[in-house]
Amino acid sequence: MRILVVEDDVGIAEGLRTNLQQRGYVVDVCDGVASAWSALRAEPFDAVLLDLGLADGEGSELLQRLRTSPSTAALAAGTPALPDPATPVLIVTARDQVSQRIAGLDQGADDYLAKPFDVDELDARLRALLRRAAGRASPTIRYGDIEVDPAARTVVQDGQPVEMSPREFSVLLVLLQARGRVLSRQQIEERLYSWQSAIESNAVEVHIHHLRRKLGSGCIQTMRGVGYFMPQEPV
Amino acid sequence: MAASGSAAPPATGPARHSLTRHLLLWSLGALALVWGSFVFMGYRTGVHEADELTDGHLASVAALLTHLSGSEAVGNSAASRRSVAPWLKSHDYQQSISVVQWDAAGRVLVHSGSAPLPAFDAAEGFADLHLGPEAMAWRSFSQWDAPKTRKVMVLLESRERDELARDIAGQMIEPGLWLLPVVALALGLALRRGLRPLYALSADVAALDPASTQRLASRHAWSEFESVVASINTLLERQQEALVRERRLANEVAHELRTPLSSIALQAAALGGGLAPQAQAQAVARIGQDALRAGHVLNQLLALARASRAQLHETKAPVDLAATARAVCADYAQAAWQRGGEIDLVAPDALVLAGHAVLLDLALRNLVENALKHTPQGTRISVQIGQADTGAAWLQVCDDGARLQAAAGHTGVARPVDSLHLGHEIVLRVAQMHGAAFGAVAAPAPFTTCYRLDFPHPAAVAAG
Numbered sequence: 117m118r119i120l121v122v123e124d125d126v127g128i129a130e131g132l133r134t135n136l137q138q139r140g141y142v143v144d145v146c147d148g149v150a151s152a153w154s155a156l157r158a159e160p161f162d163a164v165l166l167d168l169g170l171a172d173g174e175g176s177e178l179l180q181r182l183r184t185s186p187s188t189a190a191l192a193a194g195t196p197a198l199p200d201p202a203t204p205v206l207i208v209t210a211r212d213q214v215s216q217r218i219a220g221l222d223q224g225a226d227d228y229l230a231k232p233f234d235v236d237e238l239d240a241r242l243r244a245l246l247r248r249a250a251g252r253a254s255p256t257i258r259y260g261d262i263e264v265d266p267a268a269r270t271v272v273q274d275g276q277p278v279e280m281s282p283r284e285f286s287v288l289l290v291l292l293q294a295r296g297r298v299l300s301r302q303q304i305e306e307r308l309y310s311w312q313s314a315i316e317s318n319a320v321e322v323h324i325h326h327l328r329r330k331l332g333s334g335c336i337q338t339m340r341g342v343g344y345f346m347p348q349e350p351v
Numbered sequence: 352m353a354a355s356g357s358a359a360p361p362a363t364g365p366a367r368h369s370l371t372r373h374l375l376l377w378s379l380g381a382l383a384l385v386w387g388s389f390v391f392m393g394y395r396t397g398v399h400e401a402d403e404l405t406d407g408h409l410a411s412v413a414a415l416l417t418h419l420s421g422s423e424a425v426g427n428s429a430a431s432r433r434s435v436a437p438w439l440k441s442h443d444y445q446q447s448i449s450v451v452q453w454d455a456a457g458r459v460l461v462h463s464g465s466a467p468l469p470a471f472d473a474a475e476g477f478a479d480l481h482l483g484p485e486a487m488a489w490r491s492f493s494q495w496d497a498p499k500t501r502k503v504m505v506l507l508e509s510r511e512r513d514e515l516a517r518d519i520a521g522q523m524i525e526p527g528l529w530l531l532p533v534v535a536l537a538l539g540l541a542l543r544r545g546l547r548p549l550y551a552l553s554a555d556v557a558a559l560d561p562a563s564t565q566r567l568a569s570r571h572a573w574s575e576f577e578s579v580v581a582s583i584n585t586l587l588e589r590q591q592e593a594l595v596r597e598r599r600l601a602n603e604v605a606h607e608l609r610t611p612l613s614s615i616a617l618q619a620a621a622l623g624g625g626l627a628p629q630a631q632a633q634a635v636a637r638i639g640q641d642a643l644r645a646g647h648v649l650n651q652l653l654a655l656a657r658a659s660r661a662q663l664h665e666t667k668a669p670v671d672l673a674a675t676a677r678a679v680c681a682d683y684a685q686a687a688w689q690r691g692g693e694i695d696l697v698a699p700d701a702l703v704l705a706g707h708a709v710l711l712d713l714a715l716r717n718l719v720e721n722a723l724k725h726t727p728q729g730t731r732i733s734v735q736i737g738q739a740d741t742g743a744a745w746l747q748v749c750d751d752g753a754r755l756q757a758a759a760g761h762t763g764v765a766r767p768v769d770s771l772h773l774g775h776e777i778v779l780r781v782a783q784m785h786g787a788a789f790g791a792v793a794a795p796a797p798f799t800t801c802y803r804l805d806f807p808h809p810a811a812v813a814a815g
Binding site: 127130131210211212213230233 | 602606611614617618621624626633640641
């Protein structure tokens with residue numbers, strides 16, 4: 117899961133990056149409205165953690181621009197375009213008055229968290245946001261005999277735990293959440309690596325190979341020349 | 352628009368007197384006093400008129416009888432009783448008159464009526480007599496005939512005269528006895544109706560919420576209320592401004608405290624999750640920095656509390672602003688140098704004003720700290736002090752941070768939108784305590800940002 121942290125305080129931004137990375141997220145950090153808008157237009161993010169008071173403006177401006185961006189029409193026309201106005205946004209701010217929370221939610225935020233906060237709570241809220249964005253109510257994802265728990269980052273097949281690396285888990289999660297839809301190698305990489313990460317040329321293929329070996333060759337399908345996908349219904 | 356209606360405000364504390372009742376009691380009291388005066392005067396007039404009436408009556412009868420021919424003397428006990436005339440209608444003014452006639456020797460010639468026989472003497476005119484064994488009061492009039500051979504005395508019992516006086520007075524009082532309650536009722540209604548604008552104003556004031564932006568409605572257009580409504584609205588505005596200021600300050604304090612605390616919590620959580628040695632050292636260092644940041648905010652809050660509580664008149668003393676500025680600049684020279692910038696001071700050798708030395712030092716430190724904190728590396732900061740033509744002192748802290756940012760290609764707002772205005776709030780409060788004005792002013796070249804304190808004229812400080 118790739119998260120964009122928009123925060124101008126270096127301590128908080130780095131703290132969020134470290135903690136979320138420890139929990140398996142891919143994290144990119146922007147310190148202002150302008151840089152965050154550029155990032156959202158350049159890369160797909162699964163969620164945005166947004167501070168309100170930023171060095172070059174209000175986080176709410178970014179939220180409004182995101183929510184009113186015309187990408188929905190472009191997507192309907194079949195053109196992949198960014199930013200995605202449906203990207204879940206969690207406001208993380210020191211402003212904790214009820215009126216400010218209401219204003220933030222009314223402007224299109226999906227959730228609101230006042231500083232200081234517990235990292236576990238932030239993680240839980242992020243998972244809930246991602247779950248809602250994927251249209252799921254259950255905290256776990258079932259796919260045939262495979263059960264994936266994003267919170268615990270565990271995979272169980274036929275009742276047996278399956279060991280896998282954080283990166284393999286992330287690839288599996290990305291494909292599961294996009295099931296029925298083909299994802300190119302680049303799209304998968306975008307969700308796996310932040311700007312700071314070095315991407316190995318065949319990393320995605322290696323992870324797919326390992327996943328097939330652990331979960332069975334039929335669970336992830338290849339569309340030659342296009343990418344990989346997990347069928348809507350398990351084979 | 353304030354709420355209207357005549358709902359009474361909730362009772363708080365001991366029961367208060369009602370203005371309506373107060374006014375009604377005073378009005379009725381005044382009315383009763385005036386009416387009482389009328390009644391008293393009426394009674395006096397009644398008595399006086401009854402006196403004149405009966406005295407005139409007595410004199411008329413006596414004059415009539417003196418012209419009648421005399422008669423033979425009768426015995427002292429041979430009084431002729433008044434003949435009963437049942438056909439004569441009995442009314443309030445029917446009086447029984449007694450008559451006594453004497454000859455010059457004092458022998459009784461006529462004695463009619465119920466009056467006991469008075470003693471004979473030669474005196475003429477009106478007299479009050481007490482006759483009979485019960486010494487009943489009688490009013491009499493005596494008159495001799497022209498040749499002084501016969502004296503006629505006409506008597507009327509004083510009780511009858513008093514009854515007549517009371518009757519006359521009663522006739523005057525009577526309308527008041529039923530009119531007074533009616534007048535009181537009408538007066539009460541009129542007072543209530545007349546005081547309705549006051550009730551409305553009272554209800555509107557009671558319904559005011561100082562936290563909202565409402566004002567007293569313009570419907571209270573009575574000239575007597577103008578100053579009251581204007582004063583209340585002015586107070587409301589001040590209260591609301593103070594609330595907004597306090598709310599903003601609370602937000603800023605919350606932000607300033609929560610940011611380092613959040614960072615500390617995140618670094619601590621990251622440390623708990625296991626970090627590489629270098630990242631671990633960085634996290635620990637950041638925790639230390641953030642703890643110092645939080646401590647600094649606490650110090651600012653304490654300073655703000657001190658500034659809010661201090662009373663200038665208690666501590667007003669001559670302060671050399673130039674010396675204070677020199678000390679502050681010296682303290683921050685190292686910090687500016689570390690950022691690749693510099694601090695300079697433009698000030699006269701001495702500039703003394705009456706004020707609070709500690710608070711002025713605090714204000715100046717905050718201005719310099721803000722300039723250091725919210726500008727890019729290499730920023731030049733200038734502390735400038737001077738005196739206007741009027742003799743009023745001023746102090747400003749300028750920097751060229753925005754020019755450096757522009758040169759570096761940064762656009763947008765240079766200073767954090769939601770950041771440390773706590774320092775400025777402290778400066779503002781110190782300024783208010785000194786009667787000074789504080790705010791951003793146009794920066795003199797080559798500076799781009801300037802915050803200035805304009806102190807009042809020394810005479811105003813001395814007076815205030």
